[in-house]
Amino acid sequence: MVLVLLIGAFCTVLNQTILSTAFPTLMKTFDISTSTVQWLTTGFMMVNGIMIPISAYLSSRFNTKVLFIAAMTTFEIGTIMAWVAPSFGVLLAARLIQAVGVGINMPLMQNIMLTIYPPEKRGAAMGINGLVIGLAPAIGPTLSGWVIDNYSWRWLFGMIAPIAALVIIASFFLVKNVIPNRRPHLDALSVILSTAGFGSMLYGFSSVGDKGWTSPLVIWTIVIGAVLVVFLVLRQNKLDEPFLEFKVFESAEYTLATILSSIVMMAMVGAEMIIPLYLQIIHGMSAFHSGLTLLFGALFMGVMSPITGRLFDRHGAKRLAVTGMFILTVGTLPFAFLTRDTPTIYIVFLYAIRMFGISMVMMPVTTSGMNSLPFNLIAHGTAVNNTTRQVATSVGTAIMISVLTNVTNNHKPAHALLAQAPLQYKSKMFDATLTGYHAAFWFAIFFAALGLLLSFFVTSGTGIHPRIDSEDIVGLKDGKEEK
Template sequence: MPEAIDNKGKKYNRTMLITVLLIGTFCTVLNQTILATAFPALMKAFSISTSTVQWLTTGFLMVNGIMIPVSAWLANRFNSKWLYISAMIIFEVGTILAWISPSYAVLLAGRLVQAVGVGISMPLLQNIMLSIFPSNQRGSAMGMAGVVIGVAPAIGPTLSGWVIDSFQWRDLFGMIVPIVALVIILAIFYMKPVIKTSKPKLDWLSLSFSTIGFGSLLYGFSSVGDNGWTSRTVLATLIVGVVFIILFIWRQIKMEKPFLQLKVFLSKDFTIATILSSVVMVAMVGVEMIVPLYLQIIHGMSALDSGLTLLPGALMMAVMSPITGRAFDRIGAKRLSIAGLFLLTVGTFPFLMITRDTPIIYIVLLYALRLFGISMVMMPATTAGMNALPANLISHGTAVNNTVRQVASSIGTAVLVSVLSNVTKNQMPSNDLLKQAPLEYRSRTFMATMSGYRAAFWIAIAFSIIALIIAFFLKNGIVYSNKKTVKASTSLKNQNISQEERA
């Protein structure tokens, strides 16, 4: 590996830089799901309803999604060292606010401030990893990033359940405060400016279109579970979101120096990889939410126990991400993705046959198999897409990829929840049967609930099969060997050269 030198020509400790990055980003991404099993305790503490407490997650994901498109401009404009430190300070302020919050309003404000820091730090992690490693070693680098981005949200519910059962809800935030403080101190010494910067102007109109568009769209999909697809609120926010995103895209295409460079989609390899990773994200997050519901409602498990049931799968993903990263550097993304999606599909089909008597160990193994397959696809496909871009477009590619995946996650969750709810509701027996034959009513109610779960799993299988088909369109051997690097698509390379000539 070549010697680590920053933008100022100074040597730096690459290992310590990566360590600081990974620990800090793990803390921030963990907060996406850390309140998963804490809602009952928070509802009791602040005397609030389910729909109100849900904003602690919905609002967090919305602000996070809004910040991701902005991250490309920030990464190109500001020194990566101080940008990362600033993101961690913002996150720390939000965490402290949540930790000491005397009211629900302050807690929600803390969560939204946290989300700003996460929206900057998560894409920045990928940008830095892609910048400090040559293209033939990016698979291993992104494999390490995959441990953080994939595993931290997965262990959130389990950690949350344990803390709530053993301590107080405030400790969910209090335990993170000293870790992030240490990360900030270490970052001052070990973080370096490793991303080339320029001075692009901030287009406020693009920022407004992006904020309103993605904010409305994410809110609309997040509201489907509670309000349904026919809700005026859901339809209105989705329509507003689509309109403003179209305006945002139109403005980016027209601008000479766009806020977010959408010409990354001129690369066929990047486009295919982004679509693939987004569809896989839908298949993952939807089932990630449905399985705990099945365990708690059908098997009567506690939130902590249902989280522990999913923990082996999260650990499987943690172990496999670096391994699949190194495999990507050797054989490319196509064969890895096809094999992984085959395992994902095979691991999802048996969920169609689950019943009340299905052994828990069966669920544990199937869920672990699914995440094993996903670990072979997610970061390798993302890395393949980034390798197809020239260096000056990597920050834009990262922002686009993360934004599309964030929206896909919201869509996937909304679709699976609505299918589960609608199928269950449509097959529920009438209330008259409850009076006439209570036992039969109970039996039919259970069958209706199980039909809802099976319908949701059918949707998950459909997404898995779609992703498997897309994987065959990936280039065979995007990275040919450790001695050869990736060539950017001709249109992007020519564009890159012309930009340099104008400069």
């Protein structure tokens, strides 16, 4: 069952970054602009972020097997549509359908792992989960570049479709109903507030790189989204059966874990975007080779995630979190001093060090936070944690891109120099671009240092909830609930 879940999750999470190096090809194929093609990622992230909060309700309302098969089937329909898409409109619709399946599947997998393993073994289980969440998005750019260079862009979806189909078939036989079901009331207004609020915020932050912080569209979508989310939180606290239980933040350990995991996601995704840009612009690398430089670090994280999960079960989260955040901070510092001549192997090595630090923090602190919650709040805790990380990732990426762009523009030479001394203009333009990268990485260093400071407040144990009520422990046997 776990193997089926992992393969299914790998297929779905891989789609977050698989188009990153395919944009130029798609722009040429469909004769569209850069801002238009970006919707394949922006729209995907928005729908994904909208579906994650709804996952807590769905996992309580529908049995595990049906929900997993439904999520994978939705994803498969979107994948096949993208594979044969005759136009950009169809391809975009296919990506949005895929995102619905991914938004359900990611938190569902985490809920299942936290349910079927006892608290003292959750670290190892979540470490395996972290292997998928960390490895799949990092492999995406490299795999995408290789496929684009050797085959048609359609095979980015064509190679995933049969694997997803096998997962669906296997799930009929191997996936069990493990999450207790009930019939919670679905508050329609809460769904609207959640969809509009998180969707608006994600759209606003995703548009910063293209439109800038001063764009009225960016400002208003972020402000309106934030206001709607505030109304959502206020409403949830008044409902007897909240759509999304924000009372999980009453646990200090859970709150700290969510903040730390969000900082780590910002550090990981921001670097995954900035480093390939540096290699392509400053070193003149192809998209494929720039993505390939990140592969070693991704594999390193994949190998380390199960190991750090087992270490968490034995020693708790604090020592892992402090050590990991220290390694992440120290490993990011040299990126603020990159030059035109920095060897590629040096960047590969530094990136691997950063990913090693991230592997020591991400799943251990997440597991510690989840362990601090009573069993009946785990689905809500997962949904809130994943939603917060999704928004934080968009915020972090938007800030890093805007810092890079603004600092570069402020330092670039006057355009008149291009006609007078072209070589000097090119040299100064390189210097301005490097200054922009340095500023973006100083931002990343600041947040890594903040995470290091917060990691000292993580509890020394594994965060297991000290009191579990009898009504919180529910098992399923022969389709019947047992307390």
